Amino acid sequence: MKLIALALLLASPLLAFDSSIEVHPxxxxxxxxxxxxxxxxxxxxxxxxxxxxxxxxxxxxxxxxGPLVPNLYSYTFSVEGKTVADSLNGRFKPQRTGFSNVLxxxxxxxxxxxxxxxxxxxxxxxEYDSKATGSVRRLRVxxxxxxxxxxxxxxxxxxxxxxxxxxxxxWTEFGRAHDILDNLIAQGKAVPMIIAMLDGHTVPPVPxxxxxxxxVRAKNVENFERDLLGDALPLIDATYRTRxxxxxxxxxxxxxxxxxxxxxxxxxxDLFAWVGGMSSAIREPETQLAPFWKDVARANSQLKLLWFxxxxxxxxxxxxQRLDALLTxxxxxxxxxxxxxxxxxxxxxxxxxxxxPLLFR
Amino acid sequence: MKLIALALLLASPLLAFDSSIEVHPxxxxxxxxxxxxxxxxxxxxxxxxxxxxxxxxxxxxxxxxGPLVPNLYSYTFSVEGKTVADSLNGRFKPQRTGFSNVLxxxxxxxxxxxxxxxxxxxxxxxEYDSKATGSVRRLRVxxxxxxxxxxxxxxxxxxxxxxxxxxxxxWTEFGRAHDILDNLIAQGKAVPMIIAMLDGHTVPPVPxxxxxxxxVRAKNVENFERDLLGDALPLIDATYRTRxxxxxxxxxxxxxxxxxxxxxxxxxxDLFAWVGGMSSAIREPETQLAPFWKDVARANSQLKLLWFxxxxxxxxxxxxQRLDALLTxxxxxxxxxxxxxxxxxxxxxxxxxxxxPLLFR
Numbered sequence: 001m002k003l004i005a006l007a008l009l010l011a012s013p014l015l016a017f018d019s020s021i022e023v024h025p026x027x028x029x030x031x032x033x034x035x036x037x038x039x040x041x042x043x044x045x046x047x048x049x050x051x052x053x054x055x056x057x058x059x060x061x062x063x064x065x066g067p068l069v070p071n072l073y074s075y076t077f078s079v080e081g082k083t084v085a086d087s088l089n090g091r092f093k094p095q096r097t098g099f100s101n102v103l104x105x106x107x108x109x110x111x112x113x114x115x116x117x118x119x120x121x122x123x124x125x126x127e128y129d130s131k132a133t134g135s136v137r138r139l140r141v142x143x144x145x146x147x148x149x150x151x152x153x154x155x156x157x158x159x160x161x162x163x164x165x166x167x168x169x170x171w172t173e174f175g176r177a178h179d180i181l182d183n184l185i186a187q188g189k190a191v192p193m194i195i196a197m198l199d200g201h202t203v204p205p206v207p208x209x210x211x212x213x214x215x216v217r218a219k220n221v222e223n224f225e226r227d228l229l230g231d232a233l234p235l236i237d238a239t240y241r242t243r244x245x246x247x248x249x250x251x252x253x254x255x256x257x258x259x260x261x262x263x264x265x266x267x268x269x270d271l272f273a274w275v276g277g278m279s280s281a282i283r284e285p286e287t288q289l290a291p292f293w294k295d296v297a298r299a300n301s302q303l304k305l306l307w308f309x310x311x312x313x314x315x316x317x318x319x320x321q322r323l324d325a326l327l328t329x330x331x332x333x334x335x336x337x338x339x340x341x342x343x344x345x346x347x348x349x350x351x352x353x354x355x356x357p358l359l360f361r
Numbered sequence: 362m363k364l365i366a367l368a369l370l371l372a373s374p375l376l377a378f379d380s381s382i383e384v385h386p387x388x389x390x391x392x393x394x395x396x397x398x399x400x401x402x403x404x405x406x407x408x409x410x411x412x413x414x415x416x417x418x419x420x421x422x423x424x425x426x427g428p429l430v431p432n433l434y435s436y437t438f439s440v441e442g443k444t445v446a447d448s449l450n451g452r453f454k455p456q457r458t459g460f461s462n463v464l465x466x467x468x469x470x471x472x473x474x475x476x477x478x479x480x481x482x483x484x485x486x487x488e489y490d491s492k493a494t495g496s497v498r499r500l501r502v503x504x505x506x507x508x509x510x511x512x513x514x515x516x517x518x519x520x521x522x523x524x525x526x527x528x529x530x531x532w533t534e535f536g537r538a539h540d541i542l543d544n545l546i547a548q549g550k551a552v553p554m555i556i557a558m559l560d561g562h563t564v565p566p567v568p569x570x571x572x573x574x575x576x577v578r579a580k581n582v583e584n585f586e587r588d589l590l591g592d593a594l595p596l597i598d599a600t601y602r603t604r605x606x607x608x609x610x611x612x613x614x615x616x617x618x619x620x621x622x623x624x625x626x627x628x629x630x631d632l633f634a635w636v637g638g639m640s641s642a643i644r645e646p647e648t649q650l651a652p653f654w655k656d657v658a659r660a661n662s663q664l665k666l667l668w669f670x671x672x673x674x675x676x677x678x679x680x681x682q683r684l685d686a687l688l689t690x691x692x693x694x695x696x697x698x699x700x701x702x703x704x705x706x707x708x709x710x711x712x713x714x715x716x717x718p719l720l721f722r
Contacts, residue, residue, distance in 0.1 A: 035441075035443060037441050037442075038441070079440060079441075079443055079445075080396075080398050080399070080440075081398075082396060082440055082445045082446075083445060083446045083448065084440075084443045084444060084445050084446070085443075085444045085445070085446065085458075085459035085460065086459070087444065087458050087459050088458070089458070090457060090458045090528075092460070096451060097446075097448050097449070097450070097451045098446035098447070098448050099446065099453070099460060115488065115497055117490070120487075120488065120489075122485050122486065122487060122600075123485070123486040124483050124484070124485045124486070125483065125484040125485070125486065125533070126481075126483060127476065127481065128481075129478070136476055148600055151512070167451075172486070239483075239509055
């Protein structure tokens, strides 16, 4: 009788598993989703392509991916093409719309994006009325450890921008920018700095394949530049103890945000002496950087650093190689780094950990 | 030909609607979700019961609810019992697990929870190592307008707690506590104060009908009290310019958080002179408040305010009436308010707007 009760217990779909993700010792990961009535359940994530999910007798769909390189990954389950919430996972990645859940594949020792027993900074949320867009916008500001203790120091500012699927919360909640800086600062590898994380979206979304997509992208960079320079930076400079000289300001972003950081940064060497990009979606560098090319003779004296990186499996690799070639042709000092990885957040955490130590030295 | 093209355009499922929610002039709201292959789609939200959704010829499911009282509401669509993301709505309510989307039904004039053209405070995010729980925990701190400008002022502290389905982000992202205080302060109706919004969960979740539920709830209050008093408040007092006298500290929460605020507040009159609860899940006031009842003679001299409220349609109404009766029987000065509404966030925004003006006077 006891055996039957146990068998019933184990067969109950409610008790079949209590976590949707299981990280195995070899760092392969099994994902599970209970949907007895569904005809198709699939998994996607920033770990590359997952195979098809299969349904077992109690209605649990599962698939195993990897082994994965230690990092944080996002994933979503879809039932018949619709994104569904993973109710067994409280960690999520903020996105422009909807959200993904988060999977941690830990390394044997702590990674630079893991919270470690060091001094911690604070992340501040602001909502502000943007004159540039005529709307209420959000930004997050990181102040480094010690910011509140020593009230006379002023700090350099890194503007850190997200990608097209993200919002102003993604670099902290999922990118762990605050942990990366806490750790680098504690190790003496980066100087204490303030980080400004803006919302990179200033126009309503259009589908990627829309005939208006290029025009809308250009409009977004233009609006965003006016918001950053006319609204957000003045708010930050008025609220925090910031350096406001060009050598105290850096800008970098990823993908869409890399296009914004390179375009705005290089066209405004008067404001930013440190400019970067990660997997940047910079499609028309000749026209977008027209003010920069016109003034390119100043670049080598004005820019303290021009650094950009792209993963070797990134679909934007050719665009980044083209920018590298253009800069080389014009004899502009710059560092272009090809790294492992595709167009995904595990790459950008590592890029930030490479870029931040180079700044404000 | 043009008519045919237009008809085709209108018939396309991709173009059938560009927003999932449509607020009509009478404040009834139509919800739409595209799922041609689904056999059942349903809607739930904190506006009470929605009728069944029906599918039209192009596969769009819809239902109309209301008219609704102006406020912010959360809602989720479910496909065959599984919560799905509304990809047409970027506004969401943070929850303990998963999320809901947010609907705004605006009033003719701005509500107290709406962002208005007044001075704005800042919300700060902290992650801290809690000795009480042995884990990393999160809290949010609101500092009022002017906090950074006048660096000599000290501010009273309101501890503001969420419900069982929420997390430390819910009171700002969805409850709009920062806007409520910005507006009340601008109107001179509340004194400038700091608000501490903690994560009220310190133990893993158990199902509501588990035989261990009561024990787990008690353990959670106990752990949470140790975290609040031993970890979170010391962190806040070390980081912000706070008053640390009992008359400079208030505590209130909703539902599970109302149980926490009443239990911790009344049992620690040495720490909190202002105590409140909203729709509080206080099930065993005799035993939970044992230290308070033992010392009840002190209550009328020590408590500057004991205020709690419950909506008349709330399933916890009887528990709140019972606490009211117990306090009356013991001659403890208190204010018990029965308001409109059920167990839902639209009620709690209004409760906070009623409670905050009473504090620190």
